Amino acid sequence: MNHDQAKAFVRQAVQRVVPGADFTGLDPGVSLRDTFEMDSLDFLEFVEALAELSGRELTEDDYPALVTWDGCAARLVAGAGASAQGRSG
Amino acid sequence: MAEFTMPSLGADMDEGMLSEWLVHPGDRVTRGDVIAVVETAKSAIEVECFHSGTVEALLVDEGTTVPVGTPLARIGTTSESPSAEISPAESRPPESPPAESPPPSTPLVRRLAQDLHVDLTVVHGSGPGGRITRADVEHAEPAPARDKTVPTTRPVKPVRGDDWAKERPAPLRVKASPLARRLATEVGVDLADVTGTGRDGTIRADDVRSAAAAEGAQRPAVPDMARAATARLMSRSKREIPHFYLATTVDMAAALEWMHACNRELSLSARLVPAALTFKAIALAARKVPALNGHWVDDGFVPADEVRLGVAVSLRGGGLVAPALAHADTLSVTEVMAALKDLVARARGGRLRASETVDPSLTVTNLGDQGVEAVFGVVYPPQVALVGLGRIVERPVAVNGLLGVRPVLTATLSADHRAADGATGARLLTALDRLLQHPEEL
Numbered sequence: 001m002n003h004d005q006a007k008a009f010v011r012q013a014v015q016r017v018v019p020g021a022d023f024t025g026l027d028p029g030v031s032l033r034d035t036f037e038m039d040s041l042d043f044l045e046f047v048e049a050l051a052e053l054s055g056r057e058l059t060e061d062d063y064p065a066l067v068t069w070d071g072c073a074a075r076l077v078a079g080a081g082a083s084a085q086g087r088s089g
Numbered sequence: 090m091a092e093f094t095m096p097s098l099g100a101d102m103d104e105g106m107l108s109e110w111l112v113h114p115g116d117r118v119t120r121g122d123v124i125a126v127v128e129t130a131k132s133a134i135e136v137e138c139f140h141s142g143t144v145e146a147l148l149v150d151e152g153t154t155v156p157v158g159t160p161l162a163r164i165g166t167t168s169e170s171p172s173a174e175i176s177p178a179e180s181r182p183p184e185s186p187p188a189e190s191p192p193p194s195t196p197l198v199r200r201l202a203q204d205l206h207v208d209l210t211v212v213h214g215s216g217p218g219g220r221i222t223r224a225d226v227e228h229a230e231p232a233p234a235r236d237k238t239v240p241t242t243r244p245v246k247p248v249r250g251d252d253w254a255k256e257r258p259a260p261l262r263v264k265a266s267p268l269a270r271r272l273a274t275e276v277g278v279d280l281a282d283v284t285g286t287g288r289d290g291t292i293r294a295d296d297v298r299s300a301a302a303a304e305g306a307q308r309p310a311v312p313d314m315a316r317a318a319t320a321r322l323m324s325r326s327k328r329e330i331p332h333f334y335l336a337t338t339v340d341m342a343a344a345l346e347w348m349h350a351c352n353r354e355l356s357l358s359a360r361l362v363p364a365a366l367t368f369k370a371i372a373l374a375a376r377k378v379p380a381l382n383g384h385w386v387d388d389g390f391v392p393a394d395e396v397r398l399g400v401a402v403s404l405r406g407g408g409l410v411a412p413a414l415a416h417a418d419t420l421s422v423t424e425v426m427a428a429l430k431d432l433v434a435r436a437r438g439g440r441l442r443a444s445e446t447v448d449p450s451l452t453v454t455n456l457g458d459q460g461v462e463a464v465f466g467v468v469y470p471p472q473v474a475l476v477g478l479g480r481i482v483e484r485p486v487a488v489n490g491l492l493g494v495r496p497v498l499t500a501t502l503s504a505d506h507r508a509a510d511g512a513t514g515a516r517l518l519t520a521l522d523r524l525l526q527h528p529e530e531l
Contacts (some may be wrong), residue, residue, distance in 0.1 A: 018405070019298050038361040039458035041433050048357050060352045060360065 001054065013049035014019035017042050028070040050076070091140040093162040095155050098127065098134050098446040100470055101322045105129050106154040107161060116144045118164065123442065130200060130318040132267055132410065136443040139332065142166035184309045189448075200317055202226045265292035268439040275406075276301040294438065315408025326467050330385075331506040334465045339525050340488070341481050341496040347528035355423075363481060364455050365426035367498070367521075369531045371476050372396045372417035372425075372518035375451045380513050381474040381504060382450045390473060390508040399449025399469060400429065402436040403459075410436050411469055413449040422531050451480065463499040473508035474517070477501040498525075 001009075007028070014021045018036045033043055047066065050085065051058045054076045058066070065075040095105055109126040115211050118124055121137040124144075145163040148313065149155055202221075207229045212221050224272045263280040265273070269292045273280050276297065283300045285292035344366050352360045375382040376395045383392040398417035402410050412435075414420075414428055435441055452472060456464040457480035464477035477497035486495040500521055 020302065034460070037459065039455075040364060041430055041458075044360060044362060044430075051357055058357070060349060 001077055001079075003073050003077055006076035007069060008055065009050060009076060010069055010072040011052045012055055013046050014038075015028075016049045017046045026069060028073075029068050031067050032069060032072070033067070091142065091164045091166045092160040093124070093138060093140070093164055094307065095127070095157050095159045095161055096136055096443050096447070097157045098136075101318055101325075102129050102157060104154055104156045107149050107151060108133060109151055110147055112144050112147075112162075114144050114146055118142065127422060127443070130314055131443065132315070132439045133271065134441050134443055134446055140164045140166050147289070162295060171340065171371070171507055200314055202229075204317070207228075240472070264290060265297075266294060268294045269297045272297040272301075306498055313411075315404060319409045322469065323467050326470050329470060330468050330473075332468060332503050333506050333511060333514070334501060334503050335511065335514045335518055336463060336465075336499055336501040337522055339498045339500050339522045340486065341498045341525065344525045344528045345481070345496055351422075359423065359426070361422065361426050363498075364458070364478075365422050365429060366525065366528055367455070367478055367500075368398060368400070368414065368417060368429065368453060368531060369420070369422050369425045370521050370524040371451070371453050372398050372414075373524055373531070374517050376418045378517040378522045380509050381502075381517050383473065383508075384448065384450070384471040385473050385505055386471055386510050393448075393450035395450070397448060397450045399452030399472070400432060400436075401452055401454035401456075401466070402433050404437060410441070410446075412436050412441050412445040412451050413448060416446070419497065422528075457481065457498070463501055465501050466503045468503050468505055473505035474514070475503045476517075477503065478523070 010032075011023050012023075014023075014032060014036055017038060021036050032038065032046075036042075038046060043063075047058050047063070050056075050066070050072065056076055056079065058075075062075055066072050095107070097103075098105065100468075106128040107125060108128040110124070111126065112118060112122075112124045118138045118141065120139060120141045122135075122138050124138045125136045127134050127136050142230070145165045147162050149159070149161045155161070199209065201207075202212070207226050209221060209226075212225050254265055263283075264285060264287075265280050265283075266287070269283075270280065272278075272282070272294050273292075278291055278297055278300050280297075283292050283296050284290075286296055287293045341363070343361065348361050348363060348366060375398070379392045380390070382396055385391075395416055395417050396418040396485045397413040399411040399413050402412065404410060412432055414425070414432060417425060417428075419522060420428060432445065433443075448474065449469070451474050451525045452469050453476045454464055454466045455478045456466075457478050460480055462482060463479040465477040466477045468475045477500070478503075481496050481498045483494050484497050485492055486497060487493075488495065502514045502516055502518050
């Protein structure tokens with residue numbers, strides 16, 4: 001999976017939760033939750049969708065890495081086992 | 090024999106449109122089966138049957154608007170304990186007398202007509218049975234601001250279904266769910282152009298969304314009916330309820346630590362969010378302080394016999410609904426989580442059930458999820474209290490004389506001073522705080 005493919009998964013996952021979410025011109029460094037007004041249940045659904053689309057296992061320790069479009073894509077590209085880097089404990 | 094009546098689906102509802110029958114005469118039904126879809130000013134709601142038996146007759150056609158309490162169907166009940174099967178709606182008399190042969194239209198449409206100054210008696214209904222649809226109103230000419238002394242000479246055209254049917258060939262009725270129809274109107278998609286992927290080609294909401302995305306259709310600027318319904322209820326609350334407000338700061342370290350430990354064991358789809366813990370704790374606190382769990386009726390407080398936790402859900406595109414999480418005090422935290430996910434998804438998808446819209450005993454708003462640190466809400470009448478949850482933030486906190494950084498939550502209570510005093514409210518917030526310090530006991 002390259003960065004662009006990963007970004008496409010992120011877009012699809014957000015659009016599954018927020019139908020019609022517009023990524024045109026979106027700064028890849030801004031918070032997805034704030035931009036698309038996702039609450040905690042939406043975010044959980046987004047993580048579920050992202051895991052399903054990408055085939056990556058995403059744990060709660062990955063959440064801090066899943067804030068921005070770029071951050072999500074980087075986490076997906078890094079692949080399995082990357083979560084350990086995300087948090088010390 | 091029992092009657093299935095138009096239920097009251099919230100404090101602000103006095104009539105509803107029977108939009109779809111899901112049963113036919115002769116069908117066997119069991120108490121709890123969803124047998125009809127009713128459209129209110131806010132949304133389409135699935136209505137369950139309160140009796141078990143056989144549907145003998147459907148008394149109201151699809152597309153008809155009737156007052157709360159009007160019999161909709163006759164159900165031949167089975168012999169076993171019919172006395173135990175009492176519809177909550179039976180205890181309420183209709184709040185308004187049946188209107189005299191109004192043109193078929195829904196509350197949504199009538200409110201839109203009012204907002205756009207359209208006279209419904211001169212609008213031609215293009216819906217099934219001559220029903221006036223939202224599109225009819227939007228395309229109608231607003232009534233001119235005419236001189237009141239000159240009576241209009243425009244003949245009032247009857248819009249009854251029979252006349253309509255005689256005048257025009259009936260269009261092919263497109264099979265679509267009520268929500269799909271509503272969405273289609275909202276986003277400006279013609280259902281005739283949508284391919285249905287549901288059973289028998291029925292158009293589902295997702296089909297409309299896909300079609301809208303494909304067409305790039307723009308949402309027309311129409312007044313939002315859900316917004317209007319919320320406006321009416323909140324205005325009533327602030328007119329009638331003398332609010333008082335309390336706040337407390339809850340240390341969430343123990344609760345979050347417990348939650349993270351649980352989540353490591355749980356599958357992704359079953360993972361908890363903090364709301365599952367806080368909602369359960371609020372439900373338990375409400376049970377401990379019953380003076381805030383109930384309704385203000387006829388100048389007196391009536392305690393509820395269970396905790397039906399109303400959950401304020403903001404709808405995408407505006408408006409607010411607060412369906413009830415039943416027996417929230419007796420569910421486990423994981424059960425609360427599952428019920429919450431299901432309830433919010435269906436509230437946003439426009440598929441709530443009638444039993445979920447009736448009489449929450451206490452409401453919680455979790456606006457912290459949208460980033461604010463504290464929310465002082467407006468009580469939903471006839472309830473007497475509302476708990477507001479802010480965002481969990483890390484703050485320097487002194488614990489046992491030592492300063493540390495802890496996750497904290499600002500919990501607030503808005504309450505009706507007619508029903509309770511500040512000390513009672515304080516007991517509820519204190520109980521909530523204490524419960525969240527022992528998450529394993531939730």
